[in-house]
Amino acid sequence: MELICPAGTPASFREAVDAGADAVYCGFRDETNARNFPGLNFDVAELRDAIGYARERKVKTFVALNTFMTAGKEDLWYRRAREASEAGADALIVADFGLMAHVAEHHPAQRLHISVQASASNPEALSYLVDCFGAARIVLPRTLTIQDIARIARSVDCELEVFVFGGLCVMAEGRCSLSSYATGKSPNMNGVCSPASHVRYRQTGGDLVSELGGFTINRFSEEEPAGYPTLCKGRFAVGQSATYAFEDPVSLDVMDQLDDLRAAGVKALKVEGRQRGKAYISEVVSTLRATLKAAPADRPVLMSRLRKLSEGQQTTKGAYEKRWR
Numbered sequence: 097m098e099l100i101c102p103a104g105t106p107a108s109f110r111e112a113v114d115a116g117a118d119a120v121y122c123g124f125r126d127e128t129n130a131r132n133f134p135g136l137n138f139d140v141a142e143l144r145d146a147i148g149y150a151r152e153r154k155v156k157t158f159v160a161l162n163t164f165m166t167a168g169k170e171d172l173w174y175r176r177a178r179e180a181s182e183a184g185a186d187a188l189i190v191a192d193f194g195l196m197a198h199v200a201e202h203h204p205a206q207r208l209h210i211s212v213q214a215s216a217s218n219p220e221a222l223s224y225l226v227d228c229f230g231a232a233r234i235v236l237p238r239t240l241t242i243q244d245i246a247r248i249a250r251s252v253d254c255e256l257e258v259f260v261f262g263g264l265c266v267m268a269e270g271r272c273s274l275s276s277y278a279t280g281k282s283p284n285m286n287g288v289c290s291p292a293s294h295v296r297y298r299q300t301g302g303d304l305v306s307e308l309g310g311f312t313i314n315r316f317s318e319e320e321p322a323g324y325p326t327l328c329k330g331r332f333a334v335g336q337s338a339t340y341a342f343e344d345p346v347s348l349d350v351m352d353q354l355d356d357l358r359a360a361g362v363k364a365l366k367v368e369g370r371q372r373g374k375a376y377i378s379e380v381v382s383t384l385r386a387t388l389k390a391a392p393a394d395r396p397v398l399m400s401r402l403r404k405l406s407e408g409q410q411t412t413k414g415a416y417e418k419r420w421r
Contacts, residue, residue: 116385132287213270249361262368278309
């Protein structure tokens with residue numbers, strides 16, 4: 097299975113390549129990609145250089161154009177698709193049906209991957225994307241079990257890619273509006289979920305309170321590791337207790353289920369984290385590469401090295417292990 101790794105900057109891109117990625121995914125410095133944060137991403141010249149660096153080392157480059165086009169501004173997405181193709185991208189990762197149609201028509205030789213943001217999660221949806229747009233690979237949402245993935249793999253004629261480590265999105269990916277309600281910034285349109293510009297922390301007594309867009313998301317005692325404030329990972333009053341209604345503020349880690357994922361028909365394993373620094377990328381990618389090579393009994397010890405780099409210094413198997421509460 098291929099190891100697909102993130103890069104938010106040229107420096108992180110080189111780290112991912114050198115640490116053992118089979119492919120690195122990145123995006124342009126605008127709202128065409130879902131990690132549109134200040135200080136991140138690539139211009140055309142940087143992308144061209146990164147692709148050249150990767151190709152010399154037999155590593156692929158995937159360019160994420162994984163937001164939905166704004167009516168009247170479609171030319172920005174069309175231009176970015178052309179620039180990425182001309183720069184030599186090995187695949188475009190696309191979420192918007194209109195952009196998929198444009199790429200299929202105007203760049204027929206360009207390999208097309210369907211973003212997790214397209215929220216394709218059943219055989220009928222995947223087959224539609226393959227038949228209409230020639231999708232070569234589809235990234236599955238992080239709300240499917242391994243049994244779900246295996247059923248899909250038996251029914252479709254395309255490669256399947258799944259997330260195995262990093263931030264865990266627990267909503268219907270590509271359709272979540274929670275961040276929009278709190279901040280006015282949409283992850284699907286503007287490429288920013290819970291932007292740092294709208295995050296605040298304050299001390300109340302001995303507790304640390306986290307806020308997003310003026311809304312209280314969580315309250316942490318001194319002994320608790322504080323997670324980043326996203327609404328879907330907030331702690332809410334449910335019944336008689338304060339609990340995480342959707343998912344704990346922790347990272348996904350299903351690297352101990354590699355053999356089951358392979359047997360299910362998964363082609364590629366994806367790491368989340370384009371907003372992370374190059375030191376994080378280097379440690380995570382090198383550890384995952386070693387884990388892929390290791391015997392099953394040796395994997396837990398290797399993966400334990402990444403616990404402190406995980407959100408809240410904890411991990412979860414998400415939907416791979418449990419149902420929503």
